[in-house]
Amino acid sequence: MRVVFIGAGRLATQLAKALKQGGHEVTQVYSRTMASASMLASQLGCEAVNEVGQVVSDADVYIVAVKDAALAELIPQLCRDGRERQVWLHTAGSMPMALFAGHAAHYGVFYPMQTFSKECAVDFRNIYCFLEANDSRAMSCAHALAESVSPHVVELSSEGRRYLHLAAVFACNFANHCYALSAEILAKQGLPFDAMLPLIDETARKVHELSPAKAQTGPAVRYDENVLKAQSQLLSDRPDLQELYDRMSKSIYQTAKQQ
Helix, strand or coil: CEEEEECCCHHHHHHHHHHHHCCCEEEEEECCCHHHHHHHHHHHCCEEECCHHHCCCCCCEEEECCCHHHHHHHHHHHCCCCHHHCEEEECCCCCCHHHHCCCCCEEEEEEECCCCCCCCCCCHHHCCEEEEECCHHHHHHHHHHHHCCCCCEEECCHHHHHHHHHHHHHHHHHHHHHHHHHHHHHHHCCCCHHHHHHHHHHHHHHCCCCCHHHHCCCHHHHCCHHHHHHHHHCCCCCHHHHHHHHHHHHHHHHHHHCC
16 A cells, blocks of 8 residues: 655654555655654665645555654645545544544544564564555555554544553553652662663562462562662652652552452
């Protein structure tokens, strides 16, 4: 299929490369700045544009991969001048498909559930792609794209995707923030964060075999009050982290009791 990418950020970069490898033709990249559009377009061998009026009208599908806050403003500008008759997909985990309603005839969502960076290549064969569409044409198009890059393709409503994205925030964003807090604590003691890496890797490996609840270890599972109080006291100079530690420990204990 002939694909136009609206956006040239992290997700757009990795998805566009994967789709090209999957046999699709990325014909154009639009971004607000020519520098961003040109950087991705040069890797794909296609045209770069930075004005909405320059976006072609004959692509099979348009993939909108921009910041969530920009979608409502951009969609009415893009879905016009003949482009509204084509298939439109956005990639936002927490935004509804209905953003396209009244602007495009065939539309949906293509949400690859992963964290992306421009520099680090990802293997889409290991990524789940969640799809939604308003009609059979858009769904068929979304499936063709997704199945060309991943064997893990699931249809999911906008409401279900909201909870999926919430779960991803806990599993990825919050977990990574805990790494940052760990690094901060270690740095104050002159210790390297590298010491945590084998522990992090083993914890991640275990949940491939056990449920996260069963893989949980540490003093909070047993609610070892002596250890919990002593560790909480170490954070007395940071009341915000002390409260976070206490609440997290209680949550771990409550979850463990339910097993």
